[in-house]
Every structure is written in structure tokens, then in C-alpha cells.
Amino acid sequence: MSKPVILAVDDDASVLEAVVQDLRRKYGAEYRILRAGSGQAALDTCAQLKQRGDSVALVLSDQRMPGMSGVELLERVQHVYPEAKRALLTAYADTEAAIRAINTARISYYLTKPWDPPEEHLYPVLDDLLEAWSQGYKPPFEGLRVIGPRWSVRDFEVRDFLSRNQVPYVWLDPERDAEAVELLQRYGLEDKKLPALVFADGKTLVQPTQTELAERIGLRTHAEKDFYDLVVVGAGPAGLAAAVYGASEGLRTLVVEPEAPGGQAGSSSRIENYLGFPSGLSGADLARRAYAQASRFGAEFLTQRVCGIRADHHYRLACMADGREVSSHVCLIATGVHYRRLDVPGVERLTGLGVYYGAALVEARSCRDEEVFVVGGANSAGQAAMHFAKYARQVTMLVRGDSLEKSMSKYLINQIADTSNIRVETHSGVEEAFGEGRLESLRIRGPEGERTVPATALFIFIGAAPATDWLPEQVMRDPNGFILSGPDLQVEGKYPSIWKEKRSPYLLETSVPGVFVAGDVRHGSVKRAASAVGEGSIAVQFIHQYLSHF
Template identity: 50%
Template sequence: MSRATIVTVDDDPMVSAAIARDLRSRYGGDYRIVRASSGAEAVEVMRRLLLRDEPIALVCADQRMPGMSGIELLAHVREQVPDAKLLLLTAYADTDVAITAINEIGLDHYLLKPWDPPEERLYPVVDDLLGDWRRAHPEHTSDVRVVGHRWSERSHDLKTFLARNHVPYRWFDVERDEEAARLLGLADATTADLPLVLVPDGETLRAPTILELAAALGLRTTAERELYDVCIVGGGPAGLAAAVYAASEGLSTVVVEQSAPGGQAGQSASIENYLGFPRGLSGADLAGRALAQARRFGAELVLARDVVALEARGPVRAVRFDGGDIEARAVIVATGVSYRTLEAEGLPELIGRGVYYGANASEASQCQDDEVYVVGAANSAGQAALNLARFAARVHLVVRGAGIEETMSEYLVERILASETIEVHLRSEVVAAAGDGHLERLTLADRDTGERVEVEASWLFIFIGASPRTDWLGDEIVRDDKGFIVTGNDLKVMEAADPSRAGAAVPAGAAGGAAVRAPFALETSLPGVFAAGDVRLDSMKRVASAVGEGAMSVYFVHRYLATI
């Protein structure tokens, strides 16, 4: 791919020279910097670039220019180069106009002039914009290539792992792409070897496990140290927030994640109510930013490890997984929740073959012009429906209740009801699924009349409820009847309400048999083990609250470590 271009537009020669100078100083090695002195000149510059098929990464335009304002120019850019990042330079008096442009033309960011010093006011903004652009426009010469069948559960799992870990890859379907057959021949492979993964400068992988794929990509799958101050189990918003605060405060920190950073939130196409992002951001973007921040402070991430047990070894807590363990003086459990299983005839046999729990934002394009069904009525289901509707012929939102207003944020409800390609089926449920090798038909039932109707469907995405996976914690960690971890004062409340739990729900004590103390707010029934985010009993089940609990848990880790 040709070196991408950054276009700057300003009619003031001194300002134009200054912005080009600052951008060239930091980005000139990777991007070509092109100046234009008016909107009309910029339009012509971009026309020539597009004719040569040269990518435009960023357009930075001043708002107050004669003939064509910055917003007018950037609106034109959005039409001609929809994937370019748009940055508006403006004065304080024009901030209302800039905010309006965020909604109307998809402005990515506005920056008040002057931007001195650029290290503090310009470069962090541009770093984020170009980082997002690069992730969406990887160099194909270094892409991982995956050959498989689109109705293969293993293929789906591998693609999900790659996408959620921000590993660029190209997908070749053996039934649709001629290149797939060529690659199979080059690798001397058969359909029994699918999915086939071709890693640049590495061995060809035949039907690899997630752990094998992670190792081949150079992703860390083992810990560096023998003992850490804190081990965080789970890399969702709560876990990543805990990692940022723990590592930034000098604690040796490791995060163990089974799949990829971000948790359920990492699969969201758009999180629009997260503080500080007026245009919203994708779950993958949020996870990528948080992970980069945690790594900057020195936190480690160990991937593709499924934790199976937690052990107390004197003053040390050990997190065990297949093939090893990690020891730490404190543990934060931030494993989040998974979607509950939908009970429907024929459904289990089609998991990964058209039936999926949750949905990655990147999967929407595979549903081009198809009939897609989404089960659920919470925000995650609404966000998925809107994202899938960009590609599908029609999206059917199947809801058990009488409405979605009580379970979904208002901004999502308004968009779903206004969409011409989303149909909401209230008081309905999926009761059966069928297909030859992959999903082909669904049976829907009316919950009031019992009437059933069979519909054609190739895709079903399920977003129902929250189920924590906490069985690996053992009997020392008190959970409620649904598996959510009980912490802090709730331990005493539970014991008071149910005396039969008195043997397990003892208040956390100091290590080594010291005097018993009350558990800290996010501490479990085992001293030194804390819970944060959705896995904790009575948590809010929101990204922002999970981040807050992750940060707060580190405060209590410090207090605990001071007692041992």
C-alpha cells in the first residue's frame, strides 16, 4: 500500500506552515504531509490522490476560510473518502458549530487554536486518530491468512480471536474464494486440515487451538515472573482498569485473559454513553486504548489461558490454568459474565454454524443481504442489531417482553424504532432451529397465543442475560445461588439472612492467623482476593461502573498488602 497522506488546509500562510511543520516533525517518516491553502485547492488535491488510489488518512482543516468553511470541506471529504479521519481547527467561539458537526458529518475531533505545545495538545489527538485509521487499514503484505468454511465453529473462534486481539487477517472461504483452493494446494493441505492459518514468517497452522495460534503470533501465553503483587483474572473493562491503576502505582501486575482484552464490551460495535467520547467508540477501540495504557505502565497480559482453580498457599494466592499457574500476593477476579444459554430444539448442534452468543462488530459484513435474527432486549442486543442492519437485508429483534423501553437505553430505542431495516418482534421467542450443516430455519412462538411460525434464517445472534463463570473459584469464595461473587458487607448480610452459610461466609481475616477484621468493600470471603465488575453481586452491569470498580479494587489491594 502507498504511503498514506495527511492533508492540511488553512488560508493563513503562517498557521498553515505551523501545522504542517508540527505534523511533519512527528509523522513525516510514515505519512506524506500535503498542504492546501483553501477548500477548493484541497478538493483538487484529494481528487488527484484518489485517482492514483493513494490512501488519505487524515484531513485537518481550519474552520474559518473564505469560499468554503472547514466543516463544509470536511463534509465533502466524508462523502468522497468516508474512512478518512477528520480534524477541525477552530476558535473557542466556534465550538458549538464543531459539536454539531460531530453529529451531522461524523467529525472525529476538533482542536482549539493555538495548539502549543503540540506534545500535549496536538500529538495525543492525532496519535489516536491515526492509530484508529491504521487498525482499519492494515498493510496486507503482513496479514495473517485464514482458510476455512464460514459455517465452521473452529474457524469462527479463530477469526474472533484475531479480530478481538487487533491482529489483521484475511479470510478465504473454501466455498466462495478461488484463492482458498490455491492456498490449500500450496500448503499441501486438505479440507480435513481446516481451518488453515498462514502466519507471515511462521509455520502453517492446521486446525490450531487458540493457544497454538497465540503462540505462533508471538502473543504472550506465559508469565515472566514467579511472583506478582497482583494477578487480575479477566481482561474486560474492570480488569484493564485495575491493571492500569495497579501498574501505574508501582505494583507488579499481570492480567490473565482466556480470549482477548475487552470482555463482552470489547465485542460492542458502539458504546455511545461512555464518558468523554461524544461520538462514542467501539468496544474494540476502548479495549485497545486501555490495554496500551496498561502496558505503558508495565502490566503484563497473558493470553489464551483458561483459569481452572484458585488456591491459597499461605500468604500467596495461586491462579491455576492448564499447564501452569501464576502466584501473586493478591488476586482481583474480573471475569465478567457470559450470555445465558437459549433453550431451543436443535440449537446446540448449530452453535458456531450460524448460531452465536454475542457478536463481534467485524462479523456484520458477513451477513450482507441476509435475514438476521437477534434475541435480546438489553443494550448489547440493540447495539448489535443496529450494527448488523448496516449490511443485512433485514434484522429481526426477538424480544420476550412487551417492549424494549424498560431494558434498553433511550438513544438505542429511538434508533431501532426509526430504522427501516429492523423489525421488532415483541412477546416472541425462538423455540427451535434447523438446518443441514448450518442454520437455515428458525421457529418463532408467540408467548401470548402459542402460535408458531417457521422462518428462513442464516444467522442468529443471542444476547440474553448474564451468567458468571465462577465455578473454578472453589468453596472458599462465597457466591450467591446464580454464581455471582459476594463481597464486603454483603458477606455479613448473606450470613445473617441464611445462617446455613455461616461456615463459609466468615469475614475476611488478616493472613497468618492474625486478628479477624471486616472484609474490605470489594474483598471476597478469602482474604486478598477481590472481585470487580459484572462478576460481583449487585454490580451495575455497565462499562463505566466496571471501570470504576476495577480502579477501586486496587485501593483495597494496597490496604490488604499493608496488613501482610
């Protein structure tokens, strides 16, 4: 298999040679470095590579070239290699045009000349772009295969778990793929209940539990130690931030997460207003980076569910679903929220069979050329609609309010308005879901009355509910289940305070001393990824203050 290509484009031969030499020195072992002296030559090269079935990872083009500017070239390259990263090499005077191109031409990044030394000004940017590209790169596959029908709850759960843990696999539907039938016969699985998993080493799993699957793909399901300084419950943005700061500051840190790093934010198809990422990044990419960062500092991750927390003198014990307990000085609750359930006939019965809560990005490609319905009008719904619009024939957003203005960021509203196959229906909602074995149609209420429409996919984003039912009653919550902390514990007459310590609670400390909370699960939190990261970070500072009393 030939190596993926990095294509450098510049009409100045000396500059082009310098770029190529720098690229070969750093990336020549993993990528084929090609050059082109003009925009048209670059397009011809891309056409030839496409015809041969080669992959292009990155196109790095100068802006000022006769006949075709760099921005125009990168726009046209997108039609040939839509997944390739595209970066512009500009003079300082062209930076405004480059920034505009990020928004209009959707280029990935721009770099200014000169880029010397490349170790500081070129390689860090290209490393990030190539790493992001590699996450979506699909080389000829020889790894895990998941065999199961589309309309199966367990099949969906397996694929979703693998995708969110960023385990590469190929999904084969036995109703459509001859390879699936051949594999079932080869491994004697024809009479087994699906899904079935066939690994690269020839071993198989049939209808695995989540724990079995986690262990088989190499996730840790039992803690290495009996005692930690800090146990973080939940690996969303708040939990991951706490892991990074806790581990980097010397705390023995364990992060316990039952599904996958990233939490609800991890299923976001695109976050475009996160500081430091001008072209945006996916929730999965953010989670992957944070996980790697925390792991590098020594944080330990455990794929397990915490079903209780209890205090034993100065120790805080996290009780696992498998019956084990992990002891620590401090616990941080960062379990986030889940989407509220849509309480209309048929939805519960068809959940996982065409009805999904959250983005369920694993289903996006299955929706190709279909009509997709999205319920909700906040950012998460808008991001999902934009993602599904890449595959679906039509995406219909059903919004309860009179517009998107009150609940969605302006940049998303503008993107939705500019996307021809997204339709927004206000004052609308789902009244009933129909189908035998899978979603087949929806009864929708709108300003002009009710109508029944064919449907194969419904994605629901109707507000957040905290995941706090597992907590003991000593951890105080507001009437909606969000965890009270800090000054909220001492508001006279508002909540019956059970704070017994002589000192005041720390800002993010719950009603149980030594148990802290951060992120969306906290009462009064701002439901944004950036604010969750901030809370997880500053929680560690209060944890240090708490530990200083020992």
C-alpha cells in the first residue's frame, strides 16, 4: 500500500524546494512528499492520484500564484479530496484573506512566511493537522469487523461504544454485505445471535457485554491501586480537565468512566467556538487530545461504572458496579448530563431502532440519501443537523420555540441558513413514533396542524437532565437533581443546609466534605464545553486547599 501524500504548491521554485525539504525531513518516513509549481499542476496531480486510488493527507499551498490563488486552489481540491487537510502559506500582508478563507473556503489553517525554524513555526501546526486527518483516514482495513443488522439495539450500542472509544472497525450488515455472510459461515456463527465481532487475530465475540468488550479492546476495567489522592467520576470535559491538572500537579489520579472519554461533548460533530481552534474540532478530537494529555501526566483511566460514594473518616470511597471499592482522599463528581427523554408514544419502544438521543454519529453514514429529523433548537441540535446534512437527503429540525435565536449560537444559525438541505420548522414537535422493529414514520405537530411523514431516523436533543440518581442522599441536590456546592449550601431558607464543618465549603465542594463537583452536573453551571473545562481545572485548586488540612 502506497503512503499517503503531502502536496506542496508554490510558483517560486526556491520557496517550493525549501518547503519540500522541510516536509521530507520530518514526514518523509510516513508520507510521500510531492510538489507542484502552479494551481493547475496541483489539480492535475490530485486528479491522477485520485484515479490511482491514492490518499492525500495535506495540501500546503502558497496564496499568491499567477493564474490561480492558493485559496481558489484549496477550494477546488476540496471537491477532489474532501477529507484532506488544506493549509495556506501566506505573506504577513495576506493574513486577513487567510482568515476569511477559514470561514468561506473552510481551509484548515494558514501559516505565515517565513516559517523558520520549522520546529517552532511549521511542524507543530502540521503535526496537529496530520494527526486530525489520520483519525478519519480509512486505509485498506484488516482489523475488527462488527457484523449485525442496522435495526438492532445491541448492534448500535456495540458500534457506538467502539466509535466513542475511537477503536477502528468495519461494520457489515448481513442483509446487505456478502462479506458478512461469508465471515459468519467461516467462523461458525450463522446460528448465533448478532452482533458478532471478528478480530484481526481470528478470535470472535458474540453479543458481548460492555465489560467484555472493554477488556477485549484493551481498556482497563479494574483499578491498578487501592488508594488514590483523587478519584474523578466521569470523563467529560470537566473530568478530563481535572485529570490533566490533578495528575500534572502530582496527585495520584484515577478517572472512572463507564462509556468513553468526552461525555456528551464527545459526541458533538463540530465545536467551532472553542478557544484556540479557529477551524473548529470535533468533540471526539477534543476528548482524544485531553485523554492523551492526562495519560501523559500519569492519570489512570478505568472503564467502569460508579454506583455510589461514601465517606469513611478522612477517606472517600467510590463503589464500583462490579462490587469493588476504590479509596481516595477526594472525589470529584463530573458525570455531566444526559438528554431528557421525549415522552410521546412509540419513542421509548423504538429507541436504538431509528430513534436516538444525542448525535449518534455512528448512524450518520447509514442515513445517506434519507430524511433525518432532529428535535431541539440548541447548539447540540444545530451541530448534529450540520453533520447529518453531509449524508442525508433532507434534515428537518423540529423546534418548539418561535426561532433558533434564543438557544443557538449565531455562527450555527448562519451555517444552517446557508445549508440547502436543512429545513427548520418552528412551533413544531413529535407527537408519536410508529414502526414494527424499526422507526417507519412520525406524527408531527406544527402550526398548520398534524401530519404523518415517513421517517427512518429521529435524533432528540431536548434539554439536559443530571446523572445523579446513584448518589447518596447526603450529597444535596436541587429539585431538578443538579448538585449543590459552595455558597449554595449556605443560602438561608433556600435549601436545608446539612453543612456541619466549622469552615465554609470551598467553591465547588458538595455537602459532603472532600467530595467536589464540576461541569454540567453542578447546580448553576453554564452548559458549555469551555466552562466545564474551566470548572474541572479550578476544582483541583480547591482540592489542594482541602488536602492541605491533612
